[in-house]
Amino acid sequence: MNNQLIYKSPSFLQHFMEKSFQKVGVPEKDAQICAEILITSDLRGIESHGIGRLRMYIDRLRKGLIEVTNTSKIVKESPTTAVVDGNHGIGMVIGHQCMNLAIQKAQEFGLGAVAVRNSTHFGIDGYYPLMAVNHNMIGMSFTNARPAVTPTFGTLPTLGTNPIAFGAPTDEDFPFLYDAATSITQRGKIEVLNRKEKPVFDGWVIGEDGKPLVDAGEILDKLMVKEAALLPIGGASEEGGGHKGYGLSTIVEILSSSLQSGTFLFALSGFDAQGNETRYRVGHFFFALNIENFLPIENFKKNIGALLRDLRSVRKYPGKDRIYTAGEKEFETEQIIREQGVPINSNLLSDLKYIDKLLELGEFEP
Amino acid sequence: MNNQLIYKSPSFLQHFMEKSFQKVGVPEKDAQICAEILITSDLRGIESHGIGRLRMYIDRLRKGLIEVTNTSKIVKESPTTAVVDGNHGIGMVIGHQCMNLAIQKAQEFGLGAVAVRNSTHFGIDGYYPLMAVNHNMIGMSFTNARPAVTPTFGTLPTLGTNPIAFGAPTDEDFPFLYDAATSITQRGKIEVLNRKEKPVFDGWVIGEDGKPLVDAGEILDKLMVKEAALLPIGGASEEGGGHKGYGLSTIVEILSSSLQSGTFLFALSGFDAQGNETRYRVGHFFFALNIENFLPIENFKKNIGALLRDLRSVRKYPGKDRIYTAGEKEFETEQIIREQGVPINSNLLSDLKYIDKLLELGEFEP
Numbered sequence: 206m207n208n209q210l211i212y213k214s215p216s217f218l219q220h221f222m223e224k225s226f227q228k229v230g231v232p233e234k235d236a237q238i239c240a241e242i243l244i245t246s247d248l249r250g251i252e253s254h255g256i257g258r259l260r261m262y263i264d265r266l267r268k269g270l271i272e273v274t275n276t277s278k279i280v281k282e283s284p285t286t287a288v289v290d291g292n293h294g295i296g297m298v299i300g301h302q303c304m305n306l307a308i309q310k311a312q313e314f315g316l317g318a319v320a321v322r323n324s325t326h327f328g329i330d331g332y333y334p335l336m337a338v339n340h341n342m343i344g345m346s347f348t349n350a351r352p353a354v355t356p357t358f359g360t361l362p363t364l365g366t367n368p369i370a371f372g373a374p375t376d377e378d379f380p381f382l383y384d385a386a387t388s389i390t391q392r393g394k395i396e397v398l399n400r401k402e403k404p405v406f407d408g409w410v411i412g413e414d415g416k417p418l419v420d421a422g423e424i425l426d427k428l429m430v431k432e433a434a435l436l437p438i439g440g441a442s443e444e445g446g447g448h449k450g451y452g453l454s455t456i457v458e459i460l461s462s463s464l465q466s467g468t469f470l471f472a473l474s475g476f477d478a479q480g481n482e483t484r485y486r487v488g489h490f491f492f493a494l495n496i497e498n499f500l501p502i503e504n505f506k507k508n509i510g511a512l513l514r515d516l517r518s519v520r521k522y523p524g525k526d527r528i529y530t531a532g533e534k535e536f537e538t539e540q541i542i543r544e545q546g547v548p549i550n551s552n553l554l555s556d557l558k559y560i561d562k563l564l565e566l567g568e569f570e571p
Numbered sequence: 572m573n574n575q576l577i578y579k580s581p582s583f584l585q586h587f588m589e590k591s592f593q594k595v596g597v598p599e600k601d602a603q604i605c606a607e608i609l610i611t612s613d614l615r616g617i618e619s620h621g622i623g624r625l626r627m628y629i630d631r632l633r634k635g636l637i638e639v640t641n642t643s644k645i646v647k648e649s650p651t652t653a654v655v656d657g658n659h660g661i662g663m664v665i666g667h668q669c670m671n672l673a674i675q676k677a678q679e680f681g682l683g684a685v686a687v688r689n690s691t692h693f694g695i696d697g698y699y700p701l702m703a704v705n706h707n708m709i710g711m712s713f714t715n716a717r718p719a720v721t722p723t724f725g726t727l728p729t730l731g732t733n734p735i736a737f738g739a740p741t742d743e744d745f746p747f748l749y750d751a752a753t754s755i756t757q758r759g760k761i762e763v764l765n766r767k768e769k770p771v772f773d774g775w776v777i778g779e780d781g782k783p784l785v786d787a788g789e790i791l792d793k794l795m796v797k798e799a800a801l802l803p804i805g806g807a808s809e810e811g812g813g814h815k816g817y818g819l820s821t822i823v824e825i826l827s828s829s830l831q832s833g834t835f836l837f838a839l840s841g842f843d844a845q846g847n848e849t850r851y852r853v854g855h856f857f858f859a860l861n862i863e864n865f866l867p868i869e870n871f872k873k874n875i876g877a878l879l880r881d882l883r884s885v886r887k888y889p890g891k892d893r894i895y896t897a898g899e900k901e902f903e904t905e906q907i908i909r910e911q912g913v914p915i916n917s918n919l920l921s922d923l924k925y926i927d928k929l930l931e932l933g934e935f936e937p
Contacts, residue, residue: 285651285681286864315651316682320865356882358891363882371822373829383822389805389812406810415889438805438812439755441888444772446755446804446816452897453819455882456737456749463739463874464865470881498652499686499830508829515836516722516729516821522807523781525724531818 211554212546218256219244221557221568225259228564229266230273235298242297242328245335247547250538253393254329256547260556262295262326263564270482271295271325277302285314288465289321293484296327300346304333304491308340311493320460321489322467326350331384334372337493338380341502345492346370349461351473351485354388355434356455357441357448360413362434363470366391367457372532374502376510382532387454388435392428395421400552408440415441461488577920578912584622585610587923587934591625594930595632596639601664608663608694611701613913616904619759620695622913626922628661628692629930636848637661637691643668651680654831655687659850662693666712670699670857674706677859686826687855688833692716697750700738703859704746707868711858712736715827717839717851720754721800722821723807723814726779728800729836732757733823738898740868742876748898753820754801758794761787766918774806781807827854 219240226236239262247255265271275294279287287306291299303319310317327333330346337344350365366386373381390409398405399421410418413432418424427433437450462469467488477483496505513530521528549557561569585606592602605628613621631637641660645653653672657665669685676683693699696712703710716731732752739747756775764771765787776784779798784790793799803816828835833854843849862871879896887894915923927935 281865283681283864286860288865314680314682315649316680316684318682318860356885356894358888358894359885360888361885363885369819373825381821381825383818385815385818387815389815408811411888413886438815440811445774445806448895448897449751449753449755449804450812452749452751453735455747455878455897458878459739459747459875463871463878464862466866466870466874469874469878494652494684496830498649499647499654500832504832505829508832508835509825512821512824512829512835519722519725519727519729520779522724522726522777528722528724529814531814531821 210548210550213549214546215244215248215543217568218247218547221561221566222256222259224566224568225263225560225564226266228566229263231266231295232274235275235295238301239295239297239328242301242332245332246329248539248542249329249331249535250542251329251535252548253391253397256557257553258326258328260560263560265325266295268482270484275299275302277321277324279306285310285316285318287319289319291321291324293323293325293486296325296487296489299324300327300333300489300491301336303489304336304344304346304493307491307493308337308342308344311337311342311495312340315495315498317493319491320465321491322462322465322486323484324487324489325485326487327489329384330368330370331372331382333491334370334382334384335380338372338374338382340493341374341496343371343373343494343496345372347457347460347490349458349469349473349488351475352471353392353428353435354437354451354454355411357437357443357451360411360415360434362428362431364437364451364454364458365473366435367454367461369453369457373509374496374506375513376503376506377513379532379536381509381513381530382535384531387450387457388437389440389450390435392425392435395424399425400550408436410435411441460490464490576914576916579915580912581610581614581909583934584613584913587927587932588622588625590932590934591629591926591930592632594932595629597632597661598640601641601661604667605661605663608667608698611698612695614905614908615695615697615901616908617695617901618914619757619763622923623919624692624694626926629926631691632661634848636850641665641668643687643690645672651676651682651684653685655685657687657690659689659691659852662691662853662855665690666693666699666855666857667702669855670702670710670712670859673857673859674703674708674710677703677708677861678706681861681864683859685857686830687857688828688831688852689850690853690855691851692853693855695750696734696736697738697748699857700736700748700750701746704738704740704748706859707740707862709737709739709860709862711738713823713826713856715824715835715839715854717841718837719758719794719801720803720820721777723803723809723817726777726781726800728794728797730803730817730820730824731839732801733820733827735819735823739875740862740872741879742869742872743879745898745902747875747879747896748901750897753816753823754803755806755816756801758791758801761790765791774802776801777807826856830856
């Protein structure tokens with residue numbers, strides 16, 4: 206496989222994505238939001254959730270699986286809370302709108318929470334807490350997703366990779382930002398290993414027989430037919446703490462579906478009983494906490510900064526010379542990518558050329 | 572070692588604890604709260620946080636490390652939020668009061684959050700979400716604790732076992748209740764294995780050299796002198812997802828200290844530079860969400876119940892015949908313990924007899 210990389214500037218790619226979304230009918234402002242969220246992922250080095258997913262979004266928009274216009278509605282509201290029906294619009298547009306709503310509520314009352322149903326894939330979970338951080342708030346974001354992870358003592362893809370994202374401002378050059386699946390890994394990383402023809406870490410995935418699987422191609426095939434499942438953080442056993450990852454994943458599923466009478470588990474597969482593609486009906490939960498309601502923001506920033514620096518300073522594991530805090534590696538990656546551009550492998554390049562031609566954008570082949 | 576068990580009724584033990592707390596000067600109502608929280612732990616089968624800790628609380632109260640009277644104060648308040656200074660009172664009394672405050676705020680405004688500093692050990696984290704569940708709310712509770720867990724790529728006890736607790740009502744006989752350390756295990760379990768002379772699971776603990784330790788006695792000694800550290804959920808490596816457990820532990824530490832300018836990490840050791848015992852200055856964070864602000868409570872209960880039953884129903888791991896949801900095992904344990912009594916081993920029995928004699932309670936030896 207040809208894995209030679211070329212590099213494209215973030216601004217070029219962001220512009221390309223904006224044009225692509227607009228060309229399939231997404232209004233300009235919404236197209237800007239989508240491109241901004243996707244490029245944020247690439248800038249942070251999270252290839253699985255950035256421009257690499259553009260073709261998927263464009264395909265789904267063209268098929269009508271995702272609505273190009275946002276007709277989401279607040280179906281219930283109180284001073285600090287709202288329930289929103291996404292009405293099958295673009296998850297990124299809905300997520301952006303709902304996190305803003307949570308932030309507004311927190312600005313007025315100290316806390317804000319918004320539960321969303323009938324949304325679609327909303328890009329990187331970590332984008333939404335960053336919106337809160339920009340308002341000197343703590344932000345949290347949760348989403349469910351199609352079945353991939355087995356409960357402890359099971360072997361079936363049941364829960365989504367159900368990420369938790371938590372962001373907070375600091376007195377450093379970058380915020381604290383935790384953004385991670387409640388499974389050890391996610392499908393995107395296995396796809397990357399498959400493209401690179403590398404084995405999968407022993408302990409990420411089990412087969413129907415409970416035994417670990419390590420061949421990336423085999424895993425991707427078996428996931429499709431439910432003969433393999435990802436494992437929650439902590440792995441397959443209670444001794445290893447797997448029930449904790451499973452429990453956290455369940456919490457994310459509750460927040461993302463039970464409060465909004467939304468879809469959960471198997472109903473999120475994206476296929477009906479006949480194997481036809483269906484609406485995704487993903488659920489999200491957004492939370493904002495206004496720090497000034499607790500203490501002056503500068504004090505908070507100093508407190509958290511001191512904590513993070515203490516964590517980095519402790520005795521190192523043999524052979525390791527640094528301890529990181531959440532969001533630190535991604536911040537450093539962003540500096541590099543802004544300098545050298547976003548790495549584009551040959552698969553992605555052909556996707557982009559395909560979109561370019563299909564939508565007659567004229568950005569790659571004039 | 573004599574590990575013969577005797578069984579005592581929960582009501583006898585609760586009464587014994589109430590009397591003990593009162594005898595050292597704790598007001599009657601506060602003594603009732605302490606006894607109620609501790610016996611809840613024993614009823615759920617969590618021996619490490621119940622009556623087994625009574626002697627520790629009594630010792631600390633008698634030494635003045637914990638104040639017998641609760642003089643905690645709200646230092647900042649808004650419609651949905653409060654910051655409380657615990658003023659070194661009993662963590663259980665402070666926790667009970669602060670979770671109630673969060674619940675009141677959620678009743679009025681939909682959400683409530685209370686950050687606490689200068690508290691002390693507050694028993695099982697899971698008790699506080701149960702208070703919210705009794706008001707048809709989702710409850711969450713977090714606390715920091717003395718250094719025990721290393722950050723990823725470190726080997727030093729730095730973070731506490733920093734638990735996350737999350738509770739929600741269901742349409743079943745028992746609520747969903749997640750209550751777990753963000754480390755794979757905690758000191759209490761290693762103490763239990765030490766008493767039983769059993770090895771520790773390979774992967775729970777590493778030494779200064781980064782290698783796993785499995786001898787319980789050696790681990791307990793080395794933890795004291797910082798030559799061993801517990802590992803976060805996911806273990807020592809990023810491949811295994813250890814950075815996720817570490818990140819979650821950091822989130823708990825932020826919520827438990829940064830919002831209230833509280834103490835964190837090494838300052839929670841309980842000892843000063845000269846090795847003298849000091850105040851604990853633990854921090855907590857309580858959160859309540861009023862479900863009726865999102866949807867009718869009966870709908871929520873049905874939604875979450877259906878989700879939990881789906882989780883239990885999936886294909887089982889070879890050799891396993893049940894999948895559990897969080898709080899289910901503990902509910903079943905409670906039925907058994909209410910029937911047969913709380914198991915008391917010989918160590919605990921001599922602790923109770925010691926307290927009985929010291930405080931002249933006359934419950935064991937009239």
